[in-house]
Amino acid sequence: MINIAILGFGVVGSGTAEVLTANQKFIEKRCGCEYNIKYILDLRDFPDSPFADKVVHDFNIILNDPEITIVAEMMGGSHPAYDFSIACLRAGKHVVTSNKEVVSTFGTELCKTAAENGVRYLFEASVGGGIPIIRPIINDLASNNINQISGILNGTTNYILTKMRDCGESFDTALKDAQRLGYAEANPSADVDGIDAARKIVILAALASGKLIDPKTIHTEGITAISLADTKLAALLGFAIKLIGYTKVEDNKLIAYVAPHMVPLSNPLSGINDVFNGVLVKADMVGEVMFYGPGAGKLPTASAVVADIIDIMSNKTDDTKTINWTDAKATDIADFNSYSSKRVFVFNGKSLVAGIKTVSDNGFSATLTDEMTEKEVNDIKAKLGTSLLAVYRTL
C-alpha cells in the first residue's frame, strides 16, 4: 500500500484526489500496487467533501509520517510550497508538483536534493497542464539534441487573443469575458503580462539545455498593448498574433523570452485557439514535433499530476538521471539584442519602413521586414516618429 499526501486542496489538488479515486482500480492494476490518499493539507476544512476526513492543517503530520512516500504539492506560490517540497525530499519522500513558480525558481536545487535522497521530483503538470510534454521530451526525444522550443503556454492570453481576432473584441472586453468564464484571475497580471509563460519557458529551456534561467531575468512582454488593428493587419499579412514562449540553444548559448509574435498560418501553432496550449519542439533527428491540448483546468492538470504519481508507483526510478540541471550563469545566456527574426512594423497611417510586404486597413498599415536583431529594431525605432505603434517578432 502506497500512501499519498496532497498539499493544497484548490482546483488542481481536488482534481488530483478526484482522478486518483475515479480511476483507482485500473491505475492500481497498471502499477501493480494499491494506494491510498492519507492526508490532504489545507488551511481550510471541507466538511462537504468526500475527502473531508483526510484534511489536516499541520504539515508536520505529513512530514513525520513514515507511511507517506509520495507528496503531491498543489499549493501554488513559492512559499511555503518550496519549503515543504524540499523538506519532503530530504525526508525521503517523492514529490510531484504542478507549481511552475517553484520549479522555475528552485528546480535545480529540488532535483539535486531528490537525487541525493534517492527519490524523485517530477513536474509534468507545470507546463502545458494536461498535455504530455516534459516526459516525452525527456524520454521520447532522448536521442535528439533539442534546438528550439516555441510554445503557446498560457491559456488565458490565448483565449483573449482568439476573441480579439475572431469576435473583434477589444483586449479589455475579452479579458472581462475570460474573467467571467473563470479563465482569468481577478488580478490577471501573471497571465496577461507574460509572467506565467516566462516560468514555463525557462522550464522547457532547462529541459533543452540543462541550464535553468531565473524567470525574472528573461525578456517578458505580455499582451496588454495588442490592439484590434494589430490583429486585423496580422490576418491580412497571413499571420495570427500569439503570445509565444521561445527558447533556442545555439553554440552552447541559450536564449529564452516571452513576447507576442506574428505566427505564420503555415506554422501549426497559428491554429491553436481558445484556452488550448501547444508546444512545438525542433530537434536534430526528429525535426519538428508538436504537443497540443488543454493547458489548464482541474482534471486535465490532475491527469498530468497523476501520471507522475503512476510513474513513481511503477518504480521507474531511472528518470532521475536525466533531470540534472545547473543554474544558468550569465555566460550561458545569449545576448537578447543579438537575436534576429523577421519583424512586422505597425503604423498609424502610412508605413515608414521598406520590407517584404505591406498591408493597410482602416488607416493603419503594417510591413513585414527581413530579419533584424533587437538592436537594429531599436535603432530604427529611434528614427521613426510616433506613428509607429508596435513592432512584432515573427516565428
Place this chain on the structure above:
Amino acid sequence: MINIAILGFGVVGSGTAEVLTANQKFIEKRCGCEYNIKYILDLRDFPDSPFADKVVHDFNIILNDPEITIVAEMMGGSHPAYDFSIACLRAGKHVVTSNKEVVSTFGTELCKTAAENGVRYLFEASVGGGIPIIRPIINDLASNNINQISGILNGTTNYILTKMRDCGESFDTALKDAQRLGYAEANPSADVDGIDAARKIVILAALASGKLIDPKTIHTEGITAISLADTKLAALLGFAIKLIGYTKVEDNKLIAYVAPHMVPLSNPLSGINDVFNGVLVKADMVGEVMFYGPGAGKLPTASAVVADIIDIMSNKTDDTKTINWTDAKATDIADFNSYSSKRVFVFNGKSLVAGIKTVSDNGFSATLTDEMTEKEVNDIKAKLGTSLLAVYRTL
C-alpha cells in the same frame, strides 16, 4: 557495453545506425552505459558504408551471439521479420521495431513472448514515425480511460490530399508528384488504399482497449475515389478531406476503421498538411490532446527507434506490465453498421437529400446531414440514383 544488432539496412535501419552514431556520446551519458552496433543483417553488402564491416547475411550469427542484448528489427513485411523477432525474444534479447505490419498482426504474441522471457518488445516507431505517441499514451495518459483516437496516420495520402486541395491537382497527378519525391512507392496500394493506416489504427486501438484487431478485418477505404470536386465542396462546407484512422471504445465494445473524412476546420487535424501526421486522443480525464510531427522519413523514424533502445538501456523494465494485449474476439467489436456520424453527400447536379447545409460549385453539390448510421446511409444510397457520387463521414 551493450551490443546492438540491426535487422535490415534500408531507410529506417540505416537511419537508426546514423542516429546511434551521431549522438552516441550524449546518449551514453544519458543512459549511463556504453553501446556498440555489432551487426547489421542484410542480404546486400554496403562496401561504401561506414558500417560495411558490421554487415552479416546470416541471422543465426545474431541469434546465437550472447553478447547481443538488443535487436532493432527494421526489415518490413511479415516474414521473416516476425520469425526473427520471436526467435530473438525467446533467446532473451530485447526487440524494438518500426514494423507496423508485424506489430498489428502478431503484437499480442510478441508482447506475451517478451514478458515470458523477461525482455521487452517496443514499437514506438510503428505509428506516427518520429512523433512520440505510443509511450505518451501508455505513460502520460496512464490515469485516463482512452475513449477515442482519430489520426492522420499516413503521410503519403496526406501529401496527395493537400496537393489536390491547395494546388488543384487531380489524384493521379498528385500521386505522380508523391512518387517523384520519394513519398510514395512505385506500387502505392498500401498507402492509397488505406492498408498502412489500418495497421496503425489497430495498434492505437489496442493501446486504448487492450484488444488487438486483425487489421485485415477492419473497414478500410482509401483515397483513390476522391475527386477535385469533393475537395472544393468540402472547403465550401468548412471541412478538409483527410484520410482518418478512427477508433472508439464504448461500453467495452471497440470500433476501428479507416476512411476519408470531412474534418471540420475547428478540429486541429484539419490543419495537418503535406507529409505530416497527427494523432488526436480523447480521454476521460485530460480531454483532448494531439501529437503532431513527421510521420515517416529516415531520421525521424530512427529517432523513435532509438528512443526505444534508450528506454531499454536505461533499464525501464517496468513498462512491459502495460503492454498486455489479447487478440480481439468478434464479441469485442462493435457493429460497423451501427456506427453513427454526420455525413456529407456529394452529387453530380442538384443535391437530393435534406440536411444542415448545402453548397454547390461548378455543377456539383454537397449536403451536410445530421448523424446517420452506416446502415441508414446504405438504405438512402439504394434509393438515390447515379448522381450520388460519394458519401463522407465527418469528424
